[in-house]
Amino acid sequence: MTPAKAQTVARLGFGLDWQYRDRYPQSMAELRTKYDGRLSHLSVVSLPSAGDARVFMDECARGLPVVHHLPGVAPAAPGGPNLELYTRLEAVSDVLDAVWTCEDIGLWSIGPYPLPYFTPPLFEPELADHVVEGIRTLHRLGRYPFVPEIPSCTLAVGRMSLGDFFHRVTDGADCDLLLDVAHVFSYAVAARRPFAQVLRSLPLERVVEIHVAGGYIDPTFDNRYLDTHSHSVAPAVIDLLQEAVAASPRLRAVTYEIGVGLDAGNLDEDFGRIEELLGQTDWTPAVVGPSGLAPAGAA
Template sequence: MPLKEDSVGLGLRRSLMESLQAAPTGAFDFLEAAPENWIGVGGGPGDAFAVLAARQPLVCHGLSLSLGGPAELDETFLRRLREFLDAHDAAIYSEHLSACGDSLGQLYDLLPLPFTEEAVAHVAARIRCVQDVLGRRIAVENISYYAAPFQAMPEIDFVNAVLAEADCDLLLDVNNIVVNATNHGYDAGTFLRALPSSRVRYIHVAGHRDEALDLKIDTHGAAVSDPVWALLAEAYRVHGRRPTLLERDFNFPPFAELVDELDTVRRHLADAGDASRHVA
C-alpha cells in the first residue's frame, strides 16, 4: 500500500506488539519492520505480524545487506527478501549506506564507508544489483558515524554521488544529521539543504544522548530533542512533506507518549503546508 506524504509511523517492535494491536484507528498511519527479524517467523509472533502488516501500510528497513561491504551480496537472502516484500505489499524498502559485514560474517554494527570515488562506485554498483534482484527502487539511509576511515570528499558530496550513480532514493534521517553535524563540526541546515528533494522517499526522526557539547550518541532510546524537531520542520520546508517514522528501539515510554510524539510530527507536517520544494 502506498504512503501518503503526511503519514506518520512507528517501528514494529516486539516490545510494542500489544500496544500496536490495541491502538485506536488513527494513532499511527504505517509501520516499519526489519525483514531480518520477521522472515520465516511463525507461531503467535508471526501471526500477529501478519495481522498488523495487513491492517496498516508497511515499509521495510533492512539491517544486514552491508551495501558498502567487501563480501559478495547474499543473493539467496535477496530472493527471500523479495518474496517477503511482495507478500506483504511493502510500500518501501530501505537499507543503510554503510558496511556491516565481511567475508567472515556479520559484524552487528553499521560501519561508515570511506568518502572516496572508489567507494561511490563500489556501493552504487551493489545498490543497482540489489534493485535488479528486488525488482524495485530502494532508499538508502544517511547513517550516524563517529570515526571516519578516510574522507577524500565531504559527507554530503559522497551521499549525493551515491544517490546519483546508483539511481536510488534517500531515507532521510534527520536525527543522524544533527548527530553528525555536532560530532564532525559542520552545519546541519547546510547539509540538509544540499540534499536532492527528488530523492527523499521518507524520513526518520529519533532521539539521541548528549555526552558533551560536541558529542552526541545516536541511541533511538530517548525522546526527540529540540534541535531534531527544528531540523525536521526545516526538512519539510526545504524538501516538502514526506512520510515520517518515529524510531524507538528500547527504553520504551508508555505508548501514549509515543503517540504524543507522533502528534508533534503531525503538527510540523501541518505547519509545512504546501512548502516550496528544492528539486535538485
C-alpha cells in the same frame, strides 16, 4: 444539523524492529491499537521469514501500508551486497506488499564478526561508486525498489562530505533517498558542521521517506551523537525534521523509529510533537504497496 467532525490526516508511521516485538512500552500489536487512526504506515526490520511477516500483517499492520527495512544486505560491504539474503527476504516483502525496501548505507559486521557499533562508510569516491554498483545490482535482481538510507555517523572519515557522497550515490544509481534527520544530526556533530548546512547539502529532491528518532550527544565527548532510539528526540533534530519536510518535494512518508528503552510517556510525547509539527504543514503522505490496494487503516 451537527457540523461534520473535521477529518484529521494520519501523517506519521512507526519504525519497528520485529526482534523487540514484545519489549516496547507496549507490544507492537498494542501500540498499533493505541495509535489506531493516527498512523499512515509502518516500517519494520528484522522479519526473518514469510511466516513471521504474515503474523506481523495480521497482528500489527492490519491494513496499514508497510515499508520493509532490510537487515544487513549492506551494499557498502567490501564484497558488495549479500545477494542470498536479499533474494530470500523478497518472500518477506511479498507478504508485506512492501511500499519499498530500505537500509542504512554502512557496515554492521565484517564477515561473520559483528562490529561493536554500526559503522558509516568511508566518504570516498571509490566507495560511493562501489555502493552505486551494489544498488544497481539490487535493482536488477529485485522486484522492490531499494532506497538507501543516510547512515548514523559515529565518525566522519574520507575526503568527501556526506552531501557529496550521497549526491554521487543517488545520481550514479538513479535512486530515491531515505533521509534520517537524526543521522544527519550525528554527522553534523561528528564533523562539527552546522546542522542545517549539512541538511541542505544533501540531494533532498530524491527524498521519499524521512526517519526521525531519539538520542543524545555524549556529555563527555561532544562530537559523538548516540543514536539510541530510546531517548527523547533532540530539539535540533525536530528543527531539522521541520526543514527537511519543507525542502523535500517528493516526500511520501515520515517514520518515527522507536527503541525498547523508551517509556510510554516519552513515546507519546514525541509522537504528539511530531504529529503536531506535520499537521502544521500541507504535506500529506503517499504510501501504497505495489498491489495498489487502498490501505484500510490509513486515513
